[in-house]
Amino acid sequence: MRRLPVYFLLDTSGSMYGEPIQALNNALSGMINTLRSDAQALDSLWISIITFDREVKEIVPLTELVNFQLPEIICPQSGPTNTGAGLDFVIQKVKTEVIKGSSTQKGDWKPLLFVFTDGKPSDIQFYRQKIQEIKNLSFGAVVGCAAGHMANDDILKELTDNVVHLDSADSATLKQFFKWVSETIEQGNKSQGTGESVTLPPPPSEITVVI
Amino acid sequence: MEETKRYLKAFLTQNKIEIPSGKLSLFDEFIANENNVNSVKIIQENQRMIMENWKLKTRIDDIMIQAVSIPNGTVNKKYEAKLDFTKLNWQDIVAFEIKGLENTGLQFDAKEETLSGTPEISGDLKIKILFRIEGEPEDAALNEKTLTLIINPDPKSLWKNLESDKNDPFYKEDxxxxxxxxxxxxxxxxxxxxxxxxxxxxxxxxxxxxxxxxxxxxxxxxxxxxxxxxxxxxxxxxxxxxxxxxxxxxxxxxxxxxxxxxxxxxxxxxxxxxxxxxxxxxxxxxxxxxxxxxxxxxxxxxxxxxxxxxxxxxxxxxxxxxxxxxxxxxxxxxxxxxxxxxxxxxxxxxxxxxxxxxxxxxxxxxxxxxxxxxxxxxxxxxxxxxxxxxxxxxxxxxxxxxxxxxxxxxxxxxxxxxxxxxxxxxxxxxxxxxxxxxxxxxxxxxxxxxxxxxxxxxxxxxxxxxxxx
CATH class of the missing domain: 3.60.40.10 (PPM-type phosphatase domain)
Structure with missing residues (x-):
């Protein structure tokens, strides 16, 4: 069976403390429920959740949607945003976890990566080093999401062309965003069969696509 | 007598009251008084009860907040999960019931400590665990803990079977x-x-x-x-x-x-x-x-x-x-x-x-x-x-x-x-x-x-x- 591996890299730095992290938890849980009712997703989707603040944590290792259980994501009250370290962790995981096809092995679909942040990288140099490595891995799509007025769109834009901006990290906006993420995942599931790259569905009005 | 003496001495000391050497025989007489002896007994009994109660309360609370995860199930797919009381450290649970399994297709076997069956409905099932631990009075209401069991829909039920267009010039039988x-x-x-x-x-x-x-x-x-x-x-x-x-x-x-x-x-x-x-x-x-x-x-x-x-x-x-x-x-x-x-x-x-x-x-x-x-x-x-x-x-x-x-x-x-x-x-x-x-x-x-x-x-x-x- 071909798996569709999807990596979520989530910002849990100090600024997310309080209402934003609660909103993120709710939105993620809503997204998982939506995906559970999609026939294709239930069959092929594997999800990994990684958070970054001062430390990088693998909250849920790459797990089949059928067996997936979302724990509550918590964040410290203060601390830096080590986005670069987060990317580095994702790179290592993709290299070891995603299966390439051969005459004796069925390969995975190209993996998807969603990066969610409400600030800018504290380890900017390391972050920039890792961007090229991310680009060299054959992701079906990398989507950057900048939430709130502190998030830096331009720095995220260096990582990927697909950057969206959320005006705030409140519950309603995040819900809309993750609904769109699940639509993107469902799309990725279908069109990749022909070897084309993933076309992102049009985002809802709460989300601004950064051009 | 010794117990009463020790208790009262400690009690007075705690309240910064010294017994002068001249009043020792008076104190001996005081502790021999039946009323005082009984009072100390009652106090000690109450203290012991308070302590027991506190222990019970914290233990129940521990169980209430204990993270218990059970594997997800899928509709129409045989399910079996063990609630291993030893592993969960639940040996002190003396009465146990599971509620909320009505119409889910699942049953709980108390002897085997297993939840099994073929799930019939999908969603986040809220399963109620009712329990009493050792030390609680037998007529006390059972404690209630909620467990979430995720049941995936049957993937087969999610696929639609839509007819293809019979009027299409290149129609083909399905x-x-x-x-x-x-x-x-x-x-x-x-x-x-x-x-x-x-x-x-x-x-x-x-x-x-x-x-x-x-x-x-x-x-x-x-x-x-x-x-x-x-x-x-x-x-x-x-x-x-x-x-x-x-x-x-x-x-x-x-x-x-x-x-x-x-x-x-x-x-x-x-x-x-x-x-x-x-x-x-x-x-x-x-x-x-x-x-x-x-x-x-x-x-x-x-x-x-x-x-x-x-x-x-x-x-x-x-x-x-x-x-x-x-x-x-x-x-x-x-x-x-x-x-x-x-x-x-x-x-x-x-x-x-x-x-x-x-x-x-x-x-x-x-x-x-x-x-x-x-x-x-x-x-x-x-x-x-x-x-x-x-x-x-x-x-x-x-x-x-x-x-x-x-x-x-x-x-x-x-x-x-x-x-x-x-x-x-x-x-x-x-x-x-x-x-x-x-x-x-x-x-x-x-x-x-x-x-x-x-x-x-x-x-x-x-x-x-x-x-x-």
């Missing part, structure tokens, strides 16, 4: 299954629309055709898989199959085959370089023309309907078989990712008659509609020839069968995989669906069609399977 004679053997073919197509009301894109060619003694079987990305591939696959039949009906005459019959007889008696060469030459000549004819027929149709040839992309495999006194001759051609397998009489050998066009990425293959395949250096390797005394099965299939049942290319050359495959066909599968390959079984086509509904996660393409036996 499911077909036929059986008949093929030379002195039997043939059964079933072709089914995949769930991914049914889910959106799209058409079946696979096709097949078989026929005895005139009075020549040759019979032909063709299978084609229309490309998922091509808009009119269902028509492409149909034209491809019909075209090769038309070609051989027009070009295979007794006259034209006389020399080849003689060559085969010679080859059977004593195969040498010359006979092999002659055979190769004949196979290449006749089959390549048929393949080319198929390509041209589709091209003509595309031009006539004023649309691009690429809209008709389809793979094509076909096999010509004839029975001679000295055995069966098999000629094959293939482009795309559909295999042709020949199993010997004893089921000890598999001959894969063609190689598969598989790309680096999922879905990447080649089609009969691609003019470049005819110019490629590898074109001459697309043909197969085999002369055998007899065989048990000749199998042609599309990737809708090959992907779930053989998974990877390498397995197509393993006899044990083919034996597994036929074991599966003959009933060794979770649905217990059986195809009876004995001659005279008039139900064989329906049986194959039913078997082909097998469930395989992630494999929802059209399925076509043709077996000569």
């Amino acid at each position: 499911n077909v299954a036929v059986s008949g004679k093929f030379l002195d053997k039997n043939i059964v073919v079933a072709s089914k629309r995949g769930r991914s197509h049914a889910n959106t009301g799209a058409f079946r894109e696979d096709d097949f055709a078989f026929k005895n060619i005139n009075q020549t003694g040759w019979s032909l079987l063709a299978v084609s898989d229309g490309a998922g990305s091509a808009r009119l591939s269902r028509k492409g696959s149909k034209i491809a199959c019909d075209a090769v039949i038309q070609y051989f009906e027009e070009n295979f005459t007794e006259e034209s085959l006389k020399e080849f019959d003689e060559t085969l007889l010679l080859h059977h008696k004593q195969s040498d370089e010359s006979s092999s060469k002659k055979i190769s030459h004949f196979v290449y000549n006749s089959l390549s023309k048929a393949a080319h004819f198929a390509n041209k027929q589709i091209e003509e149709f595309a031009i006539k309907s004023e649309t691009e040839l690429a809209n008709f992309h389809a793979t094509l495999i076909f096999a010509l078989v004839k029975k001679y006194d000295f055995g069966y001759a098999l000629l094959t051609f293939g482009v795309g990712d559909c295999p042709i397998g020949l199993l010997n009489k004893e089921l000890t050998e598999i001959k894969l008659m063609n190689w598969l066009d598989v790309g680096d990425f999922g879905g990447g293959t080649r089609f009969i509609t691609m003019p470049e395949i005819f110019q490629s250096d590898k074109f001459s390797t697309r043909f197969g020839f085999k002369l055998v005394d007899d065989f048990s099965y000749l199998v042609l299939m599309t990737d809708g069968i090959y992907d779930p049942k053989f998974v990877v290319e390498a397995n197509l050359e393993k006899i044990e995989k083919w034996n597994e495959f036929f074991g599966d066909l003959q009933g060794n599968n979770e649905d217990g669906h059986k195809v009876d390959f004995s001659t005279g079984n008039t139900e064989v086509a329906n049986q194959l069609s039913t078997w082909m509904d097998f469930w395989s996660p992630g494999n929802h393409d059209d399925r076509t399977l043709a077996i000569i036996y």
Whole structure:
């Protein structure tokens, strides 16, 4: 069976403390429920959740949607945003976890990566080093999401062309965003069969696509 | 007496009251007083009770906040999870009940500590655990803890089965299954629309055709898989199959085959370089023309309907078989990712008659509609020839069968995989669906069609399977 591996890299730095992290938890849980009712997703989707603040944590290792259980994501009250370290962790995981096809092995679909942040990288140099490595891995799509007025769109834009901006990290906006993420995942599931790259569905009005 | 003395002394000290040496005998008298003795007893009893109560409360709270995770379930799929009381450190639970399992299809076996059954509803089930721990009074209300059990919907129930448009000019029946004679053997073919197509009301894109060619003694079987990305591939696959039949009906005459019959007889008696060469030459000549004819027929149709040839992309495999006194001759051609397998009489050998066009990425293959395949250096390797005394099965299939049942290319050359495959066909599968390959079984086509509904996660393409036996 071909798996569709999807990596979520989530910002849990100090600024997310309080209402934003609660909103993120709710939105993620809503997204998982939506995906559970999609026939294709239930069959092929594997999800990994990684958070970054001062430390990088693998909250849920790459797990089949059928067996997936979302724990509550918590964040410290203060601390830096080590986005670069987060990317580095994702790179290592993709290299070891995603299966390439051969005459004796069925390969995975190209993996998807969603990066969610409400600030800018504290380890900017390391972050920039890792961007090229991310680009060299054959992701079906990398989507950057900048939430709130502190998030830096331009720095995220260096990582990927697909950057969206959320005006705030409140519950309603995040819900809309993750609904769109699940639509993107469902799309990725279908069109990749022909070897084309993933076309992102049009985002809802709460989300601004950064051009 | 000593106990009362110790207690009161400590109590007075705690309140910073010293007993002067002159009042020691008064104190002795004080502690001997029955009222005081009783009071100390009551106080100590109450303190002990308070302590016990506190311990109980914290223990209950510990259990309440303890993270208990149980594996997810899926509707209609057998579920069993153990609530291991030892591992959970729940040995002090003396009364235990589970509520909220009504109408879920699950039961809790208290003796085995297992939650099991076949889930009937999906969602986040809130299961109530009612419990009492050691030390709580027997008439106390049970404590209540909620456990979330995630039940996935049955993936099968999520797939829609939308009818395809009967008025479409290229409409094709969603499911077909036929059986008949093929030379002195039997043939059964079933072709089914995949769930991914049914889910959106799209058409079946696979096709097949078989026929005895005139009075020549040759019979032909063709299978084609229309490309998922091509808009009119269902028509492409149909034209491809019909075209090769038309070609051989027009070009295979007794006259034209006389020399080849003689060559085969010679080859059977004593195969040498010359006979092999002659055979190769004949196979290449006749089959390549048929393949080319198929390509041209589709091209003509595309031009006539004023649309691009690429809209008709389809793979094509076909096999010509004839029975001679000295055995069966098999000629094959293939482009795309559909295999042709020949199993010997004893089921000890598999001959894969063609190689598969598989790309680096999922879905990447080649089609009969691609003019470049005819110019490629590898074109001459697309043909197969085999002369055998007899065989048990000749199998042609599309990737809708090959992907779930053989998974990877390498397995197509393993006899044990083919034996597994036929074991599966003959009933060794979770649905217990059986195809009876004995001659005279008039139900064989329906049986194959039913078997082909097998469930395989992630494999929802059209399925076509043709077996000569």
